[in-house]
Structure formats: structure tokens, C-alpha cells
Amino acid sequence: MTSPLTRKDISRRDFLRLSAAAAGAAVFVGPASALPAFAESGAADEAAINALPATLFDVSRCIGCRSCEEACVATHNLNPTADDDGKLTANRYTYIAEVPLESRPRWVQKQCMHCLEPACVGACTVGALHVTPEGIITIDKDKCFGCRYCQYACPFSVPAYDWADPFGLIHKCDFCLERQRAGETVACVAACPTGALHFGTRAEMLKMAHNRIKANPRHYVDHVYGEFEVGGTRRLYISDVPMSMLGLRDLPHDSVPHKTHVVMSKTPVIAASVAGIATAIYGFLGRKNEKVAIEVEESQS
Amino acid sequence: MTTTTIGQRSRSAARTVLTELDGTMVVLFLLMSAGVFAGVWRLFSGLGASTNLNNGYAWGLWIGFDFTMIAFSGAGFTMAFVGHVLGLKRFHSAMRIGVLTGLLGYVGVLVLLVLDLGRWDRFYSFIINWNIHSPLFEICFCVLLYSMVLVFENLPQLLAGIGKHKLAHAIHKAIMPIVILGVTLSSLHQSTLGTLYLAMPHRLHAFWYTPLLPVLFFASSIMVGLSVALLGYLIASKIRRMPVDGKVVKGLALGAGWTGLLYAAMKIGDVIASGEIAAILTNTRMANLWKAEMLLGVIIPIALMLIPQLRRNRKAVVTGASLFAVGVLFNRFNATLFAQQSPSGYNYTASSLEWVSTIGVLAGVALAWYLAVKYLPILQEKHGH
Numbered sequence: 001m002t003s004p005l006t007r008k009d010i011s012r013r014d015f016l017r018l019s020a021a022a023a024g025a026a027v028f029v030g031p032a033s034a035l036p037a038f039a040e041s042g043a044a045d046e047a048a049i050n051a052l053p054a055t056l057f058d059v060s061r062c063i064g065c066r067s068c069e070e071a072c073v074a075t076h077n078l079n080p081t082a083d084d085d086g087k088l089t090a091n092r093y094t095y096i097a098e099v100p101l102e103s104r105p106r107w108v109q110k111q112c113m114h115c116l117e118p119a120c121v122g123a124c125t126v127g128a129l130h131v132t133p134e135g136i137i138t139i140d141k142d143k144c145f146g147c148r149y150c151q152y153a154c155p156f157s158v159p160a161y162d163w164a165d166p167f168g169l170i171h172k173c174d175f176c177l178e179r180q181r182a183g184e185t186v187a188c189v190a191a192c193p194t195g196a197l198h199f200g201t202r203a204e205m206l207k208m209a210h211n212r213i214k215a216n217p218r219h220y221v222d223h224v225y226g227e228f229e230v231g232g233t234r235r236l237y238i239s240d241v242p243m244s245m246l247g248l249r250d251l252p253h254d255s256v257p258h259k260t261h262v263v264m265s266k267t268p269v270i271a272a273s274v275a276g277i278a279t280a281i282y283g284f285l286g287r288k289n290e291k292v293a294i295e296v297e298e299s300q301s
Numbered sequence: 302m303t304t305t306t307i308g309q310r311s312r313s314a315a316r317t318v319l320t321e322l323d324g325t326m327v328v329l330f331l332l333m334s335a336g337v338f339a340g341v342w343r344l345f346s347g348l349g350a351s352t353n354l355n356n357g358y359a360w361g362l363w364i365g366f367d368f369t370m371i372a373f374s375g376a377g378f379t380m381a382f383v384g385h386v387l388g389l390k391r392f393h394s395a396m397r398i399g400v401l402t403g404l405l406g407y408v409g410v411l412v413l414l415v416l417d418l419g420r421w422d423r424f425y426s427f428i429i430n431w432n433i434h435s436p437l438f439e440i441c442f443c444v445l446l447y448s449m450v451l452v453f454e455n456l457p458q459l460l461a462g463i464g465k466h467k468l469a470h471a472i473h474k475a476i477m478p479i480v481i482l483g484v485t486l487s488s489l490h491q492s493t494l495g496t497l498y499l500a501m502p503h504r505l506h507a508f509w510y511t512p513l514l515p516v517l518f519f520a521s522s523i524m525v526g527l528s529v530a531l532l533g534y535l536i537a538s539k540i541r542r543m544p545v546d547g548k549v550v551k552g553l554a555l556g557a558g559w560t561g562l563l564y565a566a567m568k569i570g571d572v573i574a575s576g577e578i579a580a581i582l583t584n585t586r587m588a589n590l591w592k593a594e595m596l597l598g599v600i601i602p603i604a605l606m607l608i609p610q611l612r613r614n615r616k617a618v619v620t621g622a623s624l625f626a627v628g629v630l631f632n633r634f635n636a637t638l639f640a641q642q643s644p645s646g647y648n649y650t651a652s653s654l655e656w657v658s659t660i661g662v663l664a665g666v667a668l669a670w671y672l673a674v675k676y677l678p679i680l681q682e683k684h685g686h
Contacts, residue, residue: 146419
């Protein structure tokens with residue numbers, strides 16, 4: 001993949017860019033100083049994160065039966081057609097992607113990754129995408145106005161717009177919020193007949209993932225996908241083939257919303273600086289220029 | 302003396318518009334009408350039925366033109382800064398052209414944004430539902446407030462045009478705080494349009510993705526804002542058969558040129574610092590897009606604006622300003638569309654409805670601009686005195 005993010009030296013590149021920014025853009029004091037060094041990323045409460053609901057998907061155990069797809073459709077009353085096959089749409093919140101490989105095909109479940117630092121929540125213009133008290137990322141359908149910025153902010157291209165609806169909005173997996181509130185397990189996990197899909201707290205799922213890898217290191221690739229990607233997700237994967245072969249993107253470990261937040265949090269400072277500088281320029285220069293112009297006008301008339 | 306001519310002009314304005322119908326107006330009106338039909342059809346048929354947008358390319362032609370038009374409408378805040386904050390009276394005719402262009406540009410932006418919104422019937426959602434962390438929330442809010450500022454900045458000309466000179470003069474006297482507010486709101490959302498793309502490190506190609514994006518968007522909006530004001534001033538002078546002030550042309554050309562030079566230094570310095578320059582010098586699609594954008598839309602116009610022997614030629618200045626506009630159009634479309642690495646399996650080419658509605662909006666803006674320049678006291682040396 002040629003994505004800029006696959007490179008390991010991203011923080012060094014950013015650092016160099018910031019040096020260039022400081023040198024080249026000293027004039028634009030506000031915005032330039034609003035771009036901080038890369039290091040500090042939000043260290044959230046570890047215990048709270050460990051207790052969040054999560055899933056583990058074991059690629060080596062999936063047989064591609066698509067029971068999870070059907071369970072999801074039934075639970076959310078979706079109406080998928082052939083057009084919705086093999087992708088995330090307003091009528092399909094999860095699907096099984098088939099990956100043809102030499103040894104044997106593999107199947108990977110795709111759905112909202114329920115990031116620990118959700119880019120969609122940071123991007124959502126109207127705060128429709130939000131994190132519930134249970135720690136689930138879902139959409140307030142009364143707020144969403146269909147601007148589709150979340151579709152660009154999501155590193156996994158998950159949010160789907162309802163193109164068929166004349167008044168469409170965004171749809172995605174809600175981690176079976178209502179079932180979870182009723183104390184039930186997630187529909188896709190409950191439907192899985194092979195034990196490829198598990199549900200529990202994030203700590204439990206990580207433990208299970210690492211135990212399986214440790215117990216069978218020749219079988220598994222030593223990588224729990226989602227443990228660190230974009231700051232960590234709540235849908236975790238282990239596999240017997242490299243993640244990159246499965247369409248699980250190689251993503252950096254830093255938080256996406258942090259990248260906009262560092263600038264957005266400076267908004268009041270930028271606003272005050274611009275207003276202050278403009279007022280000062282008018283006070284010292286503008287008024288004098290105006291006076292000169294009026295004198296010239298009067299001397300001419 | 303000026304006053305009475307304006308008064309008479311305004312009284313017969315409605316009749317004059319009808320009797321002076323010329324080819325330009327007819328063509329613009331027809332294009333605008335086609336756009337209205339296309340737009341209304343889209344509003345009730347939905348985005349799936351009327352556009353080629355999809356989950357891989359959720360933003361297309363409309364958003365590309367939105368972001369381009371916001372940058373072009375930078376003519377408003379840059380010229381208000383030159384005319385009012387710097388107090389350069391000589392630039393006041395060009396400034397009135399700038400704030401007029403800004404206002405009409407933002408009206409066009411708002412129309413295209415409503416067409417683009419899924420729940421357009423709920424366009425006001427961002428006014429009730431705040432997400433202060435979202436760049437797009439800030440942009441929406443600033444555009445809304447700044448449009449009101451632009452209405453206010455255009456009021457003196459409009460009021461003078463309908464003969465209310467005392468009111469026009471009163472507003473003109475109290476304009477400074479509004480101007481400062483407008484400059485502030487513009488600086489915020491012009492740069493935040495760059496911040497918007499900071500949320501897409503996984504999608505926007507590395508040649509364009511940089512933490513400098515907010516600064517680059519802000520600088521380019523000044524560069525193109527002054528260029529658009531310059532072009533508008535020259536075209537308006539032609540329409541009104543009024544003399545062009547060479548010093549105003551020179552001043553705006555220098556302003557655009559020097560801002561362009563700063564912008565180019567940051568753009569090129571950025572890819573040198575990140576080490577991407579080596580990849581840019583190779584012959585790939587993305588590298589060629591980047592080089593074309595920079596050469597055609599930034600470097601050549603900088604030369605035309607800043608080399609005195611070239612700048613003395615009016616045609617060179619017009620070409621330079623036009624190329625800056627092309628460069629910013631190119632840049633915003635690269636960021637929105639061409640340099641976006643969309644998930645595989647998706648393609649996008651704008652539908653005919655997207656084209657007809659976009660051209661309709663642009664024609665509507667041009668028609669309103671043409672009428673305002675023709676019938677309002679915008680190019681006058683003085684007004685309301």
C-alpha cells in the first residue's frame with residue numbers, strides 16, 4: 001500500500017514539517033503555533049478502556065457461513081439487496097469479505113471497529129455520532145443532516161450514507177446497543193457457529209487473543225489487529241495470515257481526531273489574535289492613512 | 302452631483318434592466334434557470350437518484366466548487382482589510398467589488414451546500430447541535446455569521462443605490478467593528494477548511510497532507526481573494542466604462558504575488574522537509590498533479606505579478622490573476638477528489654445533474670454580480686457624501 005501512513009518515520013516527518021512551518025510561516029503566528037509537537041496523545045483511563053465491550057475475530061476459525069450477516073440484518077431490520085453484498089451500506093452493517101489465498105480462502109468480518117479514539121465522533125458536524133455511556137459509538141438520527149464528513153474521517157471507511165433515501169443520513173453498526181442494554185450478547189457473535197467470534201470486555205478479548213497466539217505461535221501471526229491501530233479499537237482480530245493480506249489496513253498508532261483537535265482547540269486564541277492584530281493595525285496605520293486620504297481630497301477640492 | 306445621477310438611475314432601474322437586456326444576461330439567466338430545475342429535482346429525488354456520489358466518493362463536484370468558491374470569496378475579507386483596516390481609500394472601489402463578490406460567492410456556496418446535504422430539510426441542525434471539536438462545524442458557523450457580515454458590508458452600496466444616502470452613510474460610519482469581525486471569521490474558516498483535511502491522513506495523498514494545511518489554505522485564500530478582486534475590478538470598470546486606476550491594479554497584483562510567493566515557499570518547503578520532493582520529481586499521476594498545480598497555478602502567476610517588466614503589461618496581470626484562480630481551483634479539487642485514496646471498488650464522475658446545477662449556481666452568481674455592478678454605485682469614487 002502506498003499510503004503515507006504505512007511509513008514508520010511519521011513522527012519524524014511531522015517534526016521536520018513543523019520545523020519548516022516555524023521557519024516558513026512565522027507570519028501566521030496563530031495557526032502555526034497551533035500545530036504542536038506530535039508526542040502527547042490522550043492517555044485515557046486504562047481501567048475504563050479495559051472494561052469496555054469488545055469482540056475478538058479469529059480469522060483462522062471463520063468458515064464464511066455468513067450467519068453473522070443474517071443475524072445483523074434480522075436484528076436491525078435491514079433490507080439488503082444484491083447491491084449491498086460485499087460492502088458496508090445503509091442496509092448492511094457487517095459483512096464477510098472473502099479473501100482468495102493460495103492455501104485456502106480466508107474470511108474476514110468487516111463492520112464498525114468502535115475505535116477508542118473515534119475520528120467520526122470528532123468530525124461529526126452536529127455531534128450526531130457520539131459515544132454512549134456504555135462506550136458504544138452510535139448515531140443520533142435526529143441530529144445527523146447527511147454532510148458525510150464522517151465517511152472521510154473514518155480510517156476504515158465504515159459510515160455509509162443511505163443513497164436511496166431522498167432524505168438520507170448515515171448508518172453504521174451500533175454494536176447492538178439495545179441488545180447490550182438488555183444484557184444480551186451482540187447478534188453477530190451469538191450467531192457464529194464456529195467460535196471465530198467472541199464477545200467480552202476489551203481486557204478479556206486481548207487476553208484471549210494473546211493466549212491463542214502464545215499457545216500456537218506457529219499457527220498465528222503475532223499481531224492483534226486493533227490493539228494499537230489508530231489508538232486502539234474494540235473490534236479485535238487475530239489471524240494465521242498477515243493482516244495486510246486480509247484488507248485490514250496497516251494504520252499508524254496515533255489518534256486521528258487528535259490531529260484536528262490540536263488545531264481546533266486553538267480557535268479562541270486564533271480568533272482573539274486576528275481580531276486584536278487587525279484592530280491594532282487599524283489603530284496605528286488605518287486611521288492615519290484615512291486622515292491622509294481625506295486631507296488630499298480636501299486639498300484637491 | 303454623483304448623488305442625483307444615482308437617484309435617477311435607481312428610479313428607472315427596473316425599466317432599464319428590462320430594456321437593456323443584453324446577450325450576457327440572457328445566457329446567464331437561461332443557465333441559472335436550468336440550474337434551478339436541476340436543483341429542485343435533486344432536492345426531491347435524493348442524492349442516489351440525481352448524483353454519482355457513493356460511499357467511496359461521498360463528496361464530489363459540489364464540494365469541490367464549494368471550497369473553491371469560499372477561497373475565491375476571500376475577495377471579501379482581504380479587500381475589507383485593505384480598504385478599511387489599512388485605510389487605503391484609493392482601493393475603495395475595488396474593495397466594494399471585493400465585498401460584493403464575496404457576498405454573492407457565499408450565497409452560491411450556501412445553495413450548493415444545501416443541495417449536497419442529505420437532510421437538507423434539517424440544514425439548521427448545526428445551529429442547535431454543536432460539536433465544537435469538528436472543523437466542519439466551525440466552518441458552517443463561520444460561513445453563516447460571515448454571510449451576515451457581508452450583507453452588512455454591502456448595505457451602504459445597496460442603500461445608496463435606492464437613494465437612501467443618509468442611512469448608507471450612517472452604516473458606512475459604523476462599519477469598522479463589523480469589518481474586524483469579518484476578517485476574524487474569515488481567517489478562522491479559511492484556515493479551518495485546511496484543518497478539515499487533517500482528519501484524513503489515511504485518505505489524502507501525502508503530497509497534499511501536511512500539518513501546514515490550515516496555514517496553506519489561509520494563505521491561498523488571500524492570494525486568490527486579491528486576484529479575484531483584481532479581475533472583478535477590471536471587468537466592472539469595463540462594464541461601467543470607467544477608468545482603471547493603475548496604482549490599484551499594481552497594488553493588488555503585488556499583494557497577490559507576494560502572498561503567492563509565501564504560499565509557494567511553504568508548499569515547496571513542506572515537501573522538501575518531509576522528503577517527498579524526490580517522489581514528486583518522478584513521473585507518476587500524483588506527482589504530475591502536484592507539479593501541474595504548482596507550476597500553472599502558483600509559480601507562473603507569481604512571475605507574472607512580481608517581475609516588473611511583465612507586470613506593466615495589463616494582459617500579463619489578467620493572466621496572472623486568472624492563473625492564481627485556476628491554481629486554487631486545482632488545489633481544492635486535488636484535495637477533495639483527485640488526491641483522495643478512496644476505498645477500492647468505487648469510482649466517481651460527476652452526473653449531468655451535478656454539472657447543470659453547479660453551472661446554474663455559478664451563472665446565478667455571475668448574473669447577480671453583473672446586475673449589481675451595472676446598477677449600484679459600486680465603482681464610484683465616493684458614495685453617500
